[in-house]
Amino acid sequence: MxxxxxxxxxxxxxxxxxxxxxxxxxxxxxxxxxxxxxxxxxxIARIAPPYCDACGMPGPPCCARCAAEPRVWDYARSAARYEGPLREALHAFKFGARRALARPLGDLLVEQCAAALPQGVACVVPVPLAWERERERGFNQARLLAERVATRLGVPLRPRWVARVRTTQPQSDLSAEARWANVLGAFRASAAAAGRHVLVVDDVFTTGATLAACTRALRDAGAARIGVLTVARVV
Ligand SMILES: [Zn+2]
Ligand SMILES: [Zn+2]
Known part of the structure; x- marks a missing residue:
């Protein structure tokens, strides 16, 4: 039309x-x-500088958490705080199957974070959703967001570069500490990632455990540089 x-x-x-x-x-x-x-x-409570360069947390250029222990990824950015209308929009997107929200939420991510991204991003990779959850929901929210981000950045989407290799419990059911053990070694990345600058996309950064496990898989596959982008950040 x-x-x-x-x-x-x-x-x-x-x-x-x-x-x-x-x-x-x-x-x-x-x-x-x-x-x-x-x-x-x-x-939407957008996150603007200053923020931690390593994890995207609003505050000083290196937060206490990242100062204590370096992160496995090279950089992480989030568009906005996980609160108010953004929290409700993400809820409607995931649990109310409002797929059309991928467009403004993906745009929010690009409009808020793209200018500060390092050069040379080769592709965008969504965090894979647990198979049972994807079947229930009918879609992976991270994939829909990653599609929009890839289109806006003009780089390819590589949805198969990170895959789940075992089942995990929903992270939302677990304590912060248990989340790390739950996803440890749960992902494997494609050898195609070797030498590439990869951008991993997800909806929410809570503890960062799932994102760290995906990043570790990409590191093991030889990715040269790994950035993490999420629409929302629990602050
Ligand atoms: Zn940090
Ligand atoms: Zn409204």
């Missing part, structure tokens, strides 16, 4: 069935980033 016709069709549909924001359930209106309304989009 040509752009003008598509825009007109959207406008007509909006009159008949007004599009409602999945977070606040109001009409989308001005500043909308479909399917998010302009109000929720603007209220």
């Amino acid at each position: 040509p752009g003008g016709v598509a825009a007109l069709a959207t406008a007509v549909l909006d009159l008949v069935f007004p599009a409602l924001c999945p977070v606040c359930e109001t009409r989308l209106g001005a500043g909308r980033r479909d399917p998010l309304c302009g109000g929720c989009w603007d209220a």
Whole structure:
């Protein structure tokens, strides 16, 4: 459909069935980033400098955690704090199957983080979802986000470069310490990653355990540089 016709069709549909924001359930209106309304989009608590260069935590250039023990990845960035409308949007995306949210949430990641990314990113790799969870949900949220990020950055998506090699419990059911053991050695990366600068994408950075396990797999496969990008960061 040509752009003008598509825009007109959207406008007509909006009159008949007004599009409602999945977070606040109001009409989308001005500043909308479909399917998010302009109000929720603007209220996202974006993370701006200063932040920890190693893990993306708002605060000094090296946080206490990263000072105590270097991270396995080379750098990590998150677009915004995991709170308010972003937390609700991620919940609707994952558990309410609102797949269309991948677009504004992926855009948030790129718009907030792309300018500060090192040069030479070869590809984007989503964190693989546990097989049972993907079957239940029908999709992997990290993959949808990674697709959008790859498109916006103009680099290829490599969804098979990191795979799960054993089952794990949902991280959300576990304590912070138990999360590290749960995912230790749970991933394997493709030899194709050797010598590449890889960007790993996920929805939320909580303890960083899953991201660290994926990064370790990529390191073992010989990746040259590994960055981690998440839409949200638990602060
Ligand atoms: Zn809203
Ligand atoms: Zn840090």
